[in-house]
Amino acid sequence: MSRFLGFVKKEFHHIFRDPRTMLILFGMPIAQILIFGYVVSNEITDVKIGVYDKSKDHVTHEITNKITSSGFFILSENLNSDQEIEDVFKKGIIREVIVFESNFAEKLERDGSAGIQIIADASDANTANIVTNYTQSIINNYVKNELLAQGLPYEIVPEVRMLYNDELKGVYMFVPGTMALILMLVSAMMTSISIAREKEMGTMEVLLVSPLKPLPIVIGKVIPYMVLSFINAVVIIALSYFVFEMPIQGNLVFLLLETLLFIFMALSLGILISTASNSQLVAMFISMFALMLPTMLLSGFIFPIENMPKILQWFSTIMPARYFIVIVKNIMIKGSGIGIVWKETLIIAGMTVFFLVMSIKKFKVRLE
Amino acid sequence: MNEIAVEVQNLKKSYEKEEAVKGVSFSVSKGELFGLIGPDGAGKTSILRIITTLLFPTEGKITVLDSDVVKDYKKIRTNIGYMPQRFSLYQDLSVEENLTFFARIFGTTIEENYDLIKDIYSHIEPFKDRLAGKLSGGMKQKLALSCALIHSPDILILDEPTTGVDAVSRKEFWEMLIRLKEKGITILVSTPYMDEANLCDRVALIQNGDIMSIDTPEKIIGDFGQKLWAVKSNNIYQLINDLRRLDFIDTVFPFGEFLHVTSNTEDLNITELKSILNEKNHLGIKIQQVEANIEDCFMQLMTK
Numbered sequence: 001m002s003r004f005l006g007f008v009k010k011e012f013h014h015i016f017r018d019p020r021t022m023l024i025l026f027g028m029p030i031a032q033i034l035i036f037g038y039v040v041s042n043e044i045t046d047v048k049i050g051v052y053d054k055s056k057d058h059v060t061h062e063i064t065n066k067i068t069s070s071g072f073f074i075l076s077e078n079l080n081s082d083q084e085i086e087d088v089f090k091k092g093i094i095r096e097v098i099v100f101e102s103n104f105a106e107k108l109e110r111d112g113s114a115g116i117q118i119i120a121d122a123s124d125a126n127t128a129n130i131v132t133n134y135t136q137s138i139i140n141n142y143v144k145n146e147l148l149a150q151g152l153p154y155e156i157v158p159e160v161r162m163l164y165n166d167e168l169k170g171v172y173m174f175v176p177g178t179m180a181l182i183l184m185l186v187s188a189m190m191t192s193i194s195i196a197r198e199k200e201m202g203t204m205e206v207l208l209v210s211p212l213k214p215l216p217i218v219i220g221k222v223i224p225y226m227v228l229s230f231i232n233a234v235v236i237i238a239l240s241y242f243v244f245e246m247p248i249q250g251n252l253v254f255l256l257l258e259t260l261l262f263i264f265m266a267l268s269l270g271i272l273i274s275t276a277s278n279s280q281l282v283a284m285f286i287s288m289f290a291l292m293l294p295t296m297l298l299s300g301f302i303f304p305i306e307n308m309p310k311i312l313q314w315f316s317t318i319m320p321a322r323y324f325i326v327i328v329k330n331i332m333i334k335g336s337g338i339g340i341v342w343k344e345t346l347i348i349a350g351m352t353v354f355f356l357v358m359s360i361k362k363f364k365v366r367l368e
Numbered sequence: 369m370n371e372i373a374v375e376v377q378n379l380k381k382s383y384e385k386e387e388a389v390k391g392v393s394f395s396v397s398k399g400e401l402f403g404l405i406g407p408d409g410a411g412k413t414s415i416l417r418i419i420t421t422l423l424f425p426t427e428g429k430i431t432v433l434d435s436d437v438v439k440d441y442k443k444i445r446t447n448i449g450y451m452p453q454r455f456s457l458y459q460d461l462s463v464e465e466n467l468t469f470f471a472r473i474f475g476t477t478i479e480e481n482y483d484l485i486k487d488i489y490s491h492i493e494p495f496k497d498r499l500a501g502k503l504s505g506g507m508k509q510k511l512a513l514s515c516a517l518i519h520s521p522d523i524l525i526l527d528e529p530t531t532g533v534d535a536v537s538r539k540e541f542w543e544m545l546i547r548l549k550e551k552g553i554t555i556l557v558s559t560p561y562m563d564e565a566n567l568c569d570r571v572a573l574i575q576n577g578d579i580m581s582i583d584t585p586e587k588i589i590g591d592f593g594q595k596l597w598a599v600k601s602n603n604i605y606q607l608i609n610d611l612r613r614l615d616f617i618d619t620v621f622p623f624g625e626f627l628h629v630t631s632n633t634e635d636l637n638i639t640e641l642k643s644i645l646n647e648k649n650h651l652g653i654k655i656q657q658v659e660a661n662i663e664d665c666f667m668q669l670m671t672k
Contacts, residue, residue, distance in 0.1 A: 006472030010461065017460045202456030206515075209420050209450040211442075212473045365441070367422045 003212060007220035014194065015224055024190065029182040029232050033175065033239050046306055047131050050077035050088050050097040055104035063116075063156075066142050067098065072134050089121050089163055090340060092330065096120045096131045113155040122162035123333040127304055132160045175240040176328035177301030179233060180321035183259070184266045184295050187229045189287035191270030195221055196283035205367065214363045222267045229266075233259045249335030258331065258345065262324045265348050268355035269320075275362040295321045323347050371398045372431075373523055373554040374419060379428035381414045381577075388414045390577040391428070396556055398522075401549045404558040405565045405662065406574030412558035413453055415574075416527045419556070420450045433522060446474075449521035453528045455508045459501030463492055463511055466500050467518060474519035484551070485514045488544050506537025513544065524548065526557040530564065542567050562663035573666055580669040585662060592660035592668060594618070597636055598626035601650040610648050614641075621667050626654075628664055 015021050049067070053060050068075045077088055079097065088094045099117040101107070107114040118135050122128035136158050147154045195218075198204040207217060237255070240246040248255065273290070277283040296302060298312060299321035305313055316322050323344035330336035338345065374396040381389040389411040396402040404412045417423040418430060421441035430437045432444045457466045467489070471478050482489075492507050492514070500511060509529055516524060526545075530538040542564060549555055549569075557568070565571045565585050572582045581588055601607045604627065611620045611629060618630040629636075638655045645653050 003473050003475055006469055010458065010465070010469050013461055013465065014458070201459070202452055202454040203458060205422060205452045206450065206456050206470075207473070208422060209445050209448065210470075210473050211446045211475065366424065367417065368424065 004216050004220055007212070007216065008223050011194070011221060011224040015228070021190065025186055025228055025232070026235075029178075029186070029236055030239065032182055033178045033236050034243075046074050047072060047095045047127070048076040048093055048306075049073045049131075050079050050085070050094045051075060052079035052082075052085060052097060052099045054102040055100050055106075057103075057105040059105040059108060059114075060100040062146070063100075063139060063142055064098075067135060067138050070134070070138055072131075085119060089119075090334060090336065092121075092326065092340075094121070095124075095127060096135065098135065108154050108156070112153055113157060116156060116158045117161060118158055119161045119163055123329050124304070128162055132162075136160070174301075175236070175244065175246055176325045176332070177296075177299065177321075179236050179259070179328060180262070180299060180324045181292070181295050181301065182236065183229055183233060183263055183324075184269075184291055184321055185287070186232060187225055187263050187266035188270035188273065188291055189284065191222055191225050191267050192273035192277065192283040192287055193280050194225075195271065195274035196277050196280045200279045208365060208367070214365060215360065218271055218359070218363065222271065225270075226263055226267060229263045230256075230260060233263065246332060248332050250331035250337065254337065255328070255331045258324070258327050258341070261345065261348055261352070262320070265320055265352040265355065268352050268359060271359040272355050272362070275359050275364070294319055298322070300325055320348055320351050372396070373398045373400070373433060374402075374556060375429075375431045376415070376419070377429045379415065379418065379430060380426045381411070381418060381423065382426045388577050389418075392572075392574070392577070392579045393428075394572050394579060394582050396523075396554060398554050399549065399552055401545065401555045401557070401567070401569045403565055403568035403571040404556070404574055405560075405562060405571050405666070406558075407560055409576075410574040411577040412574060413527055416450075416525055416556070416558055420448060420525055421445060446519075447522045449516035449519065449524045451512050451516045451524075451526045451529055453531070455512060457500050457508070457512055457515060460499060462497050462499055463503070464496040466511060467514055470515040471518045476519050478518065481518055481520045484520055484548075485517050487547060488517070489514045491540075505533045506540070509533055509537065509541060510544075513541070517548070521553070523554045523556065526555070528558055528560065530559060530561065538564075562661070562666060565662040571662070573662075573669060575666075575670055581665070588662060588665050589660055592665050594630045594660075594668070595635065596658050596660045596664060597629045597631075597638075598623070598654075598656055598658045599629050599641075600626045600652070600654040601645060602652045603650060606648075607645070607650060610645065610650070614644065619667065619671060621664070623663065628658070628667075630668075 015025070051064055053064065064075070067073055077094060079085060079088065085097050085099075088097065097119045099119065101115045104114045116139060118132050120128035120132045139156055139158055143154065143156050198207065233256070237248070241248060269291070270287070273286050274283055277286055294315070298308070298316040299319045300316065301321065305316050305322070308316065327341045327344050330341050372395050376395065377393050378391050379389055379393070380387065380391050392415065404415065406412055414423065418425045418437060419432060421437045421444050424438060433447055435443045437444060458469070461469065467478055471481075488510050492503070492510050495503065495507065500508065503511065513529070516526075530541055533541065538561075545555055545557065546567065568585060570582065570584050571588065573580045573588070581591075583591070599607065599611065604622065607627060608620055608622065611617050611627065616632050618632045621628050641655060642653055
């Protein structure tokens, strides 16, 4: 145990004595979260929606058809009660629910106006905004082309409601993504670099010719970064809570546990990278290209996954960050518990085990 | 005293297509100071890395303290102290932190083995708070040696410990090695400096992955078997060319400010040689018979 603690202590010395490491560890996360607190616009296709038709007459059918045949939306659920609306949103598949009031056609004929409610999941502020705008313009077109063209002075009043994030704050979307990105980068990149550095400096040669086994070497390397990454995650959450006033609806302890799991996953990925690289430069390149870019582009952080080409959607399923973003959004914005995000949690845990087993297998006890 | 510490039998090592070590055999007795002497690229580092279990041998059987380097590598690793060719300590840790770290990973403390390293460590102890990266070359080597010794290994393996170190530090370093040998530690050291061979009990002369000769330095010098002259003039370059053109001259190699020359004939007529060189306009000619040293032997073995 003393051997191991000696090793961990040495790692902390390395970190605290290198100003560049310190800058990447603590300067970058704060800068990124502040920079990414802005919105990037994007487009939509094939958004899954639900329809709660209280009236079920020919007009509501026609409007539903118009919406689903527009190419932007896919009708995935027919709902039958108000309660179900909340439920389908929690599942996270459906982005928007359209509610027709009862006796829709009748009211339209009798009073000349009827109401439609458009409810959107605004935890992803951009998508919610775009989705509701599209829906409204389809309804407006229908009124103009079908009703007014026939000389019917009817009016349909859409009422838009944003669920979970009614102020449409873009930062809600960026905080989870930035958190994933930073933890991935700090944990995976820094560990892989620090192990590669031992190889590059030749100290690995001396470590190998010591009674220290590979596992303690690797774990000793990882622990300091685990501690520091966790501090980082707490800083990010605190920043988003106090600076951007992002809510934390769910259990904070649960959120931190999930974060810890993600950090652990990123660290094991870092170890795996280091087994494949003999110099700091190679480790950094692999981390950059294999981790940072895909995490930014394919995890749903910047571009919604449902708008990607099929191939990229496939790729995104192997991005650990994708699942972490879903988890963080659910916990922070919707207040979900393990009952909702168990699947994502399991996937990340599985990836962790996979990376760990791979890296222990690949760790060389010799120089070749 | 004659027990075997390291036994190497027909060791071969290839990197992809290149054969770096071409079947060498030697053994190091316990308590011996054994030197692998040869120029850069001769295969010294490969041999030492295989003995320290860091590389696999392509062929051959190597045992360290009766343990096989492939099968029992874990056992060997606890019994050897290894100092790689490059300075491989943590440059961003202080002298004392480095030593403490290596003591701890070997499950010991500085105090426990202080006797063993006292001689060496006392030189650098005044700088124990300095970062290792800021030490001079000689001090770095002393620190590396202290770290390799901190767990009191049975065998010390040093890969070119004095390369890039000034002459005074080199001398000090070898004095330390000899004192360690007196404490009963087996030492296997590689070096490109021929003059260091004389300080070893036995040496193996290595060239291009082959051992040319293994023996005590005295014996190797005794086997030289030719008389040797040191020749000098004001124009060394011209002198090399002129001497090589003379048919009674066997070999000519530069050695410091002199040329070391052997003859085809039993003896060399110094006055005759002087007059020949005078005719070729050489000035300040000096010729004297000298004793052969290891480098002369190495050159002789190389040309065979």
